Amino acid sequence: MAAVRTSSEIGFNRVAIVAVLLVTIIFLAPIYWIASTAFKPRNLATTIPPTVVFQPEISPFVKLFTKRSQLRNPASPEEYAAAPWWERVVFDGGEKIVRDGKGQVQWSGYPSRFMNSLIVAITSTVLAVGMGTFTAYGFSRFKVKGEADLLFFILSTRMLPPVVVAIPMFLMYRAVGLNDSHLGLIILYTAFNLSFSVWLMKGFMDEIPKEYEEAALVDGYTRMEAFFKIVLPEAATGIAATAVFCFITAWNEYAFALIMTSRRAQTAPPFIPSQVGSGLPDWTVIAAGTFLFLLPVAIFTFLLRNHLLRGMSFGAIRK
């Protein structure tokens, strides 16, 4: 802009700042609403006007993790006094926690789905980033015949609509018994993320000066040693960023998980919506499940903030 700022320009700047703040508030409102509903008592989740100020509660999380049944009569004072604090909050909502014959608390479906999400996302990320790093190095440092076509092929596998791939995969998995298994989902997510990881890692590899390895080769390193001892440490940031992107993609994935899993290996994204069902859902419990599920991604987004641009454009645009 011009060296001397006119008063109207400064005025416009102020308007812009206010507008940006407003937009940020609007964009974050749905996320704030999820977080706040996760700590509300059930009767305050669906009020008009919406409840903004309230005494936060932990009961939605207790309910999220346990199986419950409706109480016919309110809990007796003795029962109430004997119960641990996390059971009292459930009594307050007119429900009680289901226990088996030995008095063990019965878990809801949520913890196992959350674990499944962790297992599948972490394993597929390690595989996709591991293979992707080697392949990206291969493409970055050596002449490959038809390189552009191969890279297009690799990228295009990522662009396929999930349902299109899911139909034959479902039939094949059914034939070999991989339906509703962790391994089946891990393979799918690895294949899905591998193409992305190759593209992104190639950009990071291209940025590491060739001279580093050449110097190492002259010093008597083999190409393998140079790769492991010189290139990999240099690429560490890129590998970490790629891994976080792959993790988030696998963590958030819905369509494959919906089609390929039903119980044993089901991840959280198809499970959480299936809890809504018909009738009046308990939105505080859904919000609690959503909140826990979104938390890792929100943290990762802050860690990734300097790499977001690159990751979202397949490494095409750099800062």
Next chain:
Amino acid sequence: MATTMITTLDRSSRAAARGLSDMSIRNLFIIPTILFLIVFNIFPLIYSLGYSFTDFRASTNAAANFVGLQNYRDLLNDPYVWSNFAITAKYVIISVAGQLLVGFGVAMLLNRDIPLKGLLTTLLLLPMMLSMAVVGLFWKLLYDPSFGIINYALGLGTFEWLSNPKMALYAVALTDIWMWSPFVMLLSLAGLSAVPKHLYEAAAIDRAGPFYTFFRITLPLVAPILMIAVIFRTMEAFKTFDLAYILTSQPTAELISIRLYKMAFQEWQTGRSCALAYIVLIMVLAITNIYVKYLNKVKER
């Protein structure tokens, strides 16, 4: 000179004895990935190409009969499927146009000295990182006619969004705009910060108005990156499944991938759904091709 020659030769022979040649390392690094992608991405497609010429139903044990191009003929003559494509096209246009307007607009606002700019940008990017299915589900509560905060905030009373055949598609698009405008914003910011400052200084010296500066300097220079955002989002919006499937069951918001899902996994018309999958696949590959050509062009610069 001579000693150098000898040591070099010596080293290379030693290295050759100890390690693999560059050629074999290259093959070792690249070929497993290509094979993996062929086995798990291309082979299934060949498998389903075969089924697309049959009347196979995965829900029965009956053998598949070869029906030739019947499935493709039926699909292309099915007005229902065409209307799914029309709905998808409408959805893509609304949602991408919305994201472009909001995303680029916010980027223009953000492209100045603002306190806490980095934090604000990161916060604004949050929606696109979250799970479409899980966050999409929560929008059901936000859209709820009687106690949703959207109707409350806008003073719309008990306006129906998701269960209203006329509004359902727009409601899904609105949620998509919320999720993905940050993506356009992110790319736009990169484009805007790359515009050389001296161009603006020159324009100011020439007393160019803000409109002239915007249309003659800003827009042409940011256009290539905006183009990437538009093609990428078009491709993604075309494939949309999660959000629309979770938010609404209105036939007026039945996108092509939802039709495909229902055909394959609810009606179990496996053969026919394979054929529809191929029709969709060809469309996506066409857009991908444009996208990659464009990416490579931008990368070269």
